[in-house]
Amino acid sequence: GIADCAREFTRARRIIMTACGTAWHAALVGEYLFEELARVPAEVEYASEFRYRNPVVNEGTVVIAVSQSGETADTLAALREAKQRGALALGIVNVVGSSIARDTDRGIYLHVGPEIGVASTKAFTGQVAVLTLLAIYLGRRKHLSQHAAEALLQGLANIPDQIAKVLECSDYAREIANNHADRENWLYLGRGYNYPTALEGALKLKEISYIHAEGLPAAEMKHGPIALISEGMPVVVIATRGTQYHKIIGNI
Known part of the structure; x- marks a missing residue:
């Protein structure tokens, strides 16, 4: 130990x-x-x-x-x-x-x-x-x-x-997945501790669904990646109520 x-x-x-x-x-x-x-x-x-x-x-x-x-x-x-x-x-x-x-x-x-x-x-x-x-x-x-x-x-x-409460949202998550299953590109955004979470979320979508996804720090969107956003492209934003909550809301 x-x-x-x-x-x-x-x-x-x-x-x-x-x-x-x-x-x-x-x-x-x-x-x-x-x-x-x-x-x-x-x-x-x-x-x-x-x-x-x-x-x-x-x-x-x-x-x-x-x-x-x-x-x-x-x-x-x-x-x-x-x-x-x-x-x-x-x-x-x-x-x-x-x-x-x-x-x-x-x-x-x-x-x-x-x-x-x-x-x-x-x-x-x-x-x-x-x-x-x-x-x-x-x-x-x-x-x-x-x-x-x-x-x-x-x-x-x-x-x-807290995980048990999140799992209660599984029907809502299933609905989102069904509505966007045909999308070929996804983006995951986060700030601070939520940036690694965004990276991990994107990796899980790649591994499990074989769909292209990228995780980025939310503030970096304006430095190039925003040019790739097209109509209907799913963007998953991890926006927990931490010290940078208002910043991430601004990015949204």
């Missing part, structure tokens, strides 16, 4: 998360969390790119490999590259005893059960939850107040009930 390397982790000067696909989107949420809650510089690297370039890994760098299976070849290779350069290597995986789990210095298992479908779903939720807990853990050892940490933990505890 992470507690076995608590001192090294707490002294991290920089956090690099390396992943592919859905895990990369979860890691992007992690980047925002580490910087906001722990005030530690964080970044996300595509494992397939990280392993083939000459990455800067300094003393105090912590590399976190995120993978559902724990066998993603590029992520495993990126992890080994980071270890060779002296980084503290941590892993977040779902499959117990997987290659990444064995090669990391320490790590966390998701324990969300096997992914039955091709698309990663509950693993994504589990990865975001674990990264949130890690960011809180690190934040509490720096500047994050107990009150703020408890509020975040309560938010995590509320998620099952």
Whole structure:
């Protein structure tokens, strides 16, 4: 567990998360969390790119490999590259005893059960939850107040009930899908923490429906992509009531 390397982790000067696909989107949420809650510089690297370039890994760098299976070849290779350069290597995986789990210095298992479908779903939720807990853990050892940490933990505890409420909207979602099933191009937009959600939503539409979709930061629409909008093109906007809610409404 992470507690076995608590001192090294707490002294991290920089956090690099390396992943592919859905895990990369979860890691992007992690980047925002580490910087906001722990005030530690964080970044996300595509494992397939990280392993083939000459990455800067300094003393105090912590590399976190995120993978559902724990066998993603590029992520495993990126992890080994980071270890060779002296980084503290941590892993977040779902499959117990997987290659990444064995090669990391320490790590966390998701324990969300096997992914039955091709698309990663509950693993994504589990990865975001674990990264949130890690960011809180690190934040509490720096500047994050107990009150703020408890509020975040309560938010995590509320998620099952909130998911149940979302599932009550399945008939509405089915109606939207039926009305737009013939559309060949979709756009997903979000800001802040909702940008990785937009990326993941677009990926799920590609994987499950074989429909072209793109996820973008909402504010980037005016820098070129808006030229591709045509009449009837579905645009999915993730507009939760957070700090950037009024901004996203303006984009709509």
